[in-house]
Amino acid sequence: MIGRRFGALTVLARAERPGRYWLCRCDCHGKRPGSSLRGLKVVSDGNLYQGSPDSCGCMTAAKRHRARQTHGMSQTSEYRTWKEMRARCENTNGPAYRLYGGRGITVCERWRKSFEAFLADMGPRPSRKHSLDRKNVNGNYEPANCRWATSRQQNQNRRDNVLVTYKGETKVLRQWARERRVRYLTLYQRIVVYHWSPERAFETPVAKRQDRTLRFEGKKTSIAELAARFNMRCSTLYMRIFRYGWPVQRAVKTPTRVDRRTANKEC
Numbered sequence: 001m002i003g004r005r006f007g008a009l010t011v012l013a014r015a016e017r018p019g020r021y022w023l024c025r026c027d028c029h030g031k032r033p034g035s036s037l038r039g040l041k042v043v044s045d046g047n048l049y050q051g052s053p054d055s056c057g058c059m060t061a062a063k064r065h066r067a068r069q070t071h072g073m074s075q076t077s078e079y080r081t082w083k084e085m086r087a088r089c090e091n092t093n094g095p096a097y098r099l100y101g102g103r104g105i106t107v108c109e110r111w112r113k114s115f116e117a118f119l120a121d122m123g124p125r126p127s128r129k130h131s132l133d134r135k136n137v138n139g140n141y142e143p144a145n146c147r148w149a150t151s152r153q154q155n156q157n158r159r160d161n162v163l164v165t166y167k168g169e170t171k172v173l174r175q176w177a178r179e180r181r182v183r184y185l186t187l188y189q190r191i192v193v194y195h196w197s198p199e200r201a202f203e204t205p206v207a208k209r210q211d212r213t214l215r216f217e218g219k220k221t222s223i224a225e226l227a228a229r230f231n232m233r234c235s236t237l238y239m240r241i242f243r244y245g246w247p248v249q250r251a252v253k254t255p256t257r258v259d260r261r262t263a264n265k266e267c
């Protein structure tokens, strides 16, 4: 046994411990990173024949080092981005899976297999404010659909890119709003914010502003009634109460700009 080689290990002598253990010296003589003291290692008979370990430890350290060095970017935000993208689409236990992989969104084969390919297609992230964005939010992670974008650009993109399928036709929400003569924000709120189905969103009539009801002085009343009573415009009341969230008292008691102008004239 003495003098035999197993990988980088050469058997020097029987080790001074019970069982069949051998004192071996590694080819590196303890000079490689991750090696043991002077490259000496005590290995059992069985392990030597199985070929593991086959060095004093320097080889595994080198292997790990090499793995880290393959693209040299594992600590970069691009690499983190790539890993997180894959997790969103592939890790069924991940928190975001429901919104990505669970909706059928995938990472293209080229990117799935290789971080280098992803980096080559996307280029480096332009700044810390940029993150990975899909132009079509229902599309996949693939070169044609991805870019680095700031969160501001992304929000704009989300709003502009809501695709809605209704009666077998898929269109951008803005287009639907134009065609159906409904305010875009109304549709956006119904579908994106409240998660209504397209059918419900398109088929539920939009309440006319003057018909919106509210409680005032303990009684149910409508915008139209209040406007008549306080001699105000429906739209002003509506905006104050439903858009700006004013209390009804304040909405009806605060003079409108027109009132103020005439009041000034009288002074």
Ligand SMILES: [Zn+2]
Pocket (backbone or CB within 6 Å): 008, 026, 027, 028, 029, 030, 032, 035, 036, 039, 055, 056, 057, 058, 059
């Ligand atoms: Zn070694």
